Amino acid sequence: MGIEQKDKTMANIFKVLGEPHRIEILRILYHARRELTCSEVSAQLNLSKSTVSYHFRAMRLAGLTHTRQVAQTKYLSINETVFERFLPGFLTTL
């Protein structure tokens, strides 16, 4: 018995989104319509680089974002497929 795997997956996605800074990161990503770097978000949200790196990792692990690496720089973008599947219509509300 206990909790189904499906519930854990959904709850995990929600848990990652349950943080205002991450919502804000998504909004910036969505409206800027371009990729963003860790340092860029760090400066814009006034958070330390380590904290932003932590958020980036959480979102990537939940499948919410893509990461494209060029040299030592990592560019973050929204994984629209996952949003379309699990939270259709959400991105447009940002």
Add this chain to the structure above:
Amino acid sequence: MGIEQKDKTMANIFKVLGEPHRIEILRILYHARRELTCSEVSAQLNLSKSTVSYHFRAMRLAGLTHTRQVAQTKYLSINETVFERFLPGFLTTL
């Protein structure tokens, strides 16, 4: 500047949903197609009544559920309007 109010509201809804037991409660509510009580969920999920009462309160405060009281018993149901507005299509995935 800091975080927008909108982000806090959205993040709060997500935070409440970021708990497997609450997803499970919603699934039971959705499929049973009837109201549920605290004791009933407590027995079904093998959680203490106080814990379930805590979850019920969190979901109600986030506007995700309705509560109908008859004597000392409180009947929980899904607030479909809120789901339709913020997470259209989510309930049908349960």
Add this chain to the structure above:
DNA sequence: CCCTTTATTCGATTAACATCGAACTAATAG
């Protein structure tokens, strides 16, 4: 009136999370 049932609140505990700065790694530019 007691006893049972239903739910809430309280205090405590444990676990998880967000955050920072410092140390570290990797890549690039002089």
Add this chain to the structure above:
DNA sequence: CTATTAGTTCGATGTTAATCGAATAAAGGG
């Protein structure tokens, strides 16, 4: 090679969250 830039990891800290049992309150039944 050294200095800089980008990001990660680590250790620490304070906060919040989930959970329980016990105590409490409120309603109903015998």
